[in-house]
Amino acid sequence: MGKTLKLTPIGVIHSSYTDPADIHPLRSRFTKGTIEIFQEYTKGLKDIEGFSHIYVLWHFHLSERVDLLTSPLMELKPKRGTFATRTPHRPNHIGLTVVRLVKRSKNILHVKGVDMVEGTPVLDIKPYTRRDRRSHIRLGWLEEVERRER
């Protein structure tokens, strides 16, 4: 069903987290870290410092399985569909995080909002634009969890 494609990391995350279990989805919003882009790609970072926020696409390199149903961190039952969660144990194991770009020093991006562990392979960097800001969002099962925790 569809052709395989091959990806090669363009960089690596440096983070104070070494264990995914220590990463809390809300607290990590303020966690600082750096993204080292491999030197052969540095040229592609031109103009990035104009953007306050960027997307990081990365590889859940520690996950060795794929689940189609999963128990998200905050609740155990019922299981949720994997595509309705941000679980690592997903087809293709791609992670996505919006981070605040604080500073760029050559091939190093200093960012805030790191929810990846040290050594995580980076696959792409994209600017966060107006089209990515959506209002009046509905959050399905996540809203139920938030209501319960209040």
Place this chain on the structure above:
Amino acid sequence: MGKTLKLTPIGVIHSSYTDPADIHPLRSRFTKGTIEIFQEYTKGLKDIEGFSHIYVLWHFHLSERVDLLTSPLMELKPKRGTFATRTPHRPNHIGLTVVRLVKRSKNILHVKGVDMVEGTPVLDIKPYTRRDRRSHIRLGWLEEVERRER
């Protein structure tokens, strides 16, 4: 520099666009289309209908080159760093779009905001959450272009 990883599409985009040149970044916000998730992954869509917006990660399958500097659609000069744009001609050729989820019918997602061509391979679907909504964003060179077009 970093291990290669292999990805397999989980679905395919059905779109009225057949030529990438017809896709306008602003007009496509209202373009309808469907995402067909291959049946072996249907179970992973459970609970997705609770979310108003989803991320689609997809493959720029028509691009055969990688540029590190690029001339975005709206302006020709100066060239911008590829990671400061959403150009297809990027390392790893991954596309990212936020779409509005209108309806789900089994393994078919009816969405609004399609900026992909017919037959585009889909790599992942993720829910759009509060963490993905950022305010006070700065848009670098894009802001200059918008100012000039006003």
